[in-house]
Amino acid sequence: MTAGQVFFSAMAAYAFARLKWRLRSAVFAIFLAGLMVPAIFTFLPNFVLIKELHMIDTLIGIALPSMLISPFAIFFLRQFFATIPNEIEEAALIDGASKVGIFFRLVMPMSAAPITTLAVLTYITSWNDYFWPLMVSYTDRSRVLTVALAVFKSQTPNTGPDWAGLMAATLVAALPMLVLFLVFARRIVNSIGFSGIK
Structure with missing residues (x-):
């Protein structure tokens, strides 16, 4: 899920940042308006x-x-793609590269830091999502970990939850996020000050 979202978002961001087409600004404004819609409305x-x-x-x-x-x-990715100097893309076009080739062979490798940052943020958001999986999943075959923790907490309402077991399960739920951040911490920090050229 994370890989698909990052990949298709990168293609859309490249189209908004580097390609010239009619109504580009209007369509991008619609996408920006999507940021203002609270998730609960959808x-x-x-x-x-x-x-x-x-x-x-x-x-x-x-x-x-x-x-x-x-x-x-x-x-997020459009803002980075817009900082890549036009001279680099023009040189690739002179060498015979197509727009698709420029995207895959030039823009994507240069954008490794922000793409990694976006992938980590997207994965963390998906991993911690609670309300939507709670609405859609009803049985154990599709229940994600965040919802399972809430079910585990509510299984013993009279005697109170098993706090030791709940804390252990919470640690297991948080551990992948901690490992992910430790592995990619430097890349995430570096992407804050990214530029188009290295």
């Missing part, structure tokens, strides 16, 4: 769509609304 239409597609209580139903693109990812 839950009901997404739920109706997933129900009509018969994907309730499936992992694909949980992943589908955020599988392809997100306005934040497009905005």
Whole structure:
């Protein structure tokens, strides 16, 4: 899910930043407007769509609304792509590269730091998502870890939750995020001051 969202968002961001086409600014403004819409407003239409597609209580139903693109990812990568000097792209065009070739062979390798940062942020957001998986998943076959922790906490309402077991499960849930951040911490910090050339 994360890889698909980052990849398609990168292609859309490249189209907004480097390609010249009609209504580019208007379409980008619509994407920016998507950043202003609270996520809670999209839950009901997404739920109706997933129900009509018969994907309730499936992992694909949980992943589908955020599988392809997100306005934040497009905005984040567009800002970086816009800083890449035009001379680099023009030199590649003179050498016979196509726009697709420039994107895959030039822009993507130069954008490794922001793309990695975006992938980590997207993965963390998906991993910590709670309300949407709670709406869509009803059984153990599609229940994600965040929802499972809430179910585990509510299994013994009379005697109180098993705090030791709950804390151990919470540590297991947080451990992948800690490892991910430790591995990519330097790349994430470096991407804050990224530029078009190294």
